Amino acid sequence: EVQLVQSGAEVRKPGESLKISCQGSGYYFPNSWIAWVRQMPGKGLEWMGIIYPDDSDARYSPSFEGQVTISADKSINTAYLQWSSLKASDTAMYFCARRVQAGYGSELFDPWGQGTLVIVSS
C-alpha cells in the first residue's frame, strides 16, 4: 500500500523554528515529487511547494517562497517542511501528497498524508 505518514501535531511560540516530516512507503520514494499543501482553519487548500527527493529539486509557490524551506532525505524516504521563525498566521493543517503523473499529461496528488496540525501561539 502506498502511504504517506506525517509527524504529529506541534505547538510553538512565535519566532520559534519548526521542521515537520512526511515519510513515504509502498513505492520508490526518490522518483515521485512530494507536494506540501496548507489548510488554514476553516479555509481551503493552498499549494505551497514541491520537491523531487532524488535530487532535492524544490519549487515554491510565490506566496510561500522565502517563508518556508522544503527538503528531503531519500535515504529515509522522508520529505520535510520547515520554518525558521514562525508567525501566528502559520497556524494551520499541513498536508503532504505524492504527485502522480498518470500519462497523457494527466496528473494527480495521491495519496495524501494524514496532515500535521501546527499551532503558533504565545
Next chain:
Amino acid sequence: EIVMTQSPATLSVSPGESATLSCRASHSIGSNLAWYQQRPGQAPRVLIYGASTRATGIPARFSGSGSGTEFTLSISSLQSEDFAIYYCQHYNHWPTWTFGQGTKVEIK
C-alpha cells in the same frame, strides 16, 4: 496566474438526489483538472483527474466533464459519506497547482 472559481459555495442536497458542482478557470487549461473530496477531519482524496478519469476505487456515481475553462463534477444518488467539501485543482502550468475555494455539499 490562473484563478479557479467554484460554484456554488454551498449545495444543499437530500440523500439519494444528484448534485452538480462547477469549476471555472480564468484561462483555458485543457483537461488538466482534478477533483478532490475532503470529509470533515480527514485529508483530501482524489476523485477525478484529467477532467473525467475516475481515480482508483472511486464509485461510478462520481463523474467529471468539461475542458478549457468550464468543468463539472456530478454526483448521482448521494450517499451519507458524500457530504463533504469538494475542490477542483488545475495543473496546467508547471510548477503551479491551484485549487478552487471549494464547494460544500451538505444535507438538506
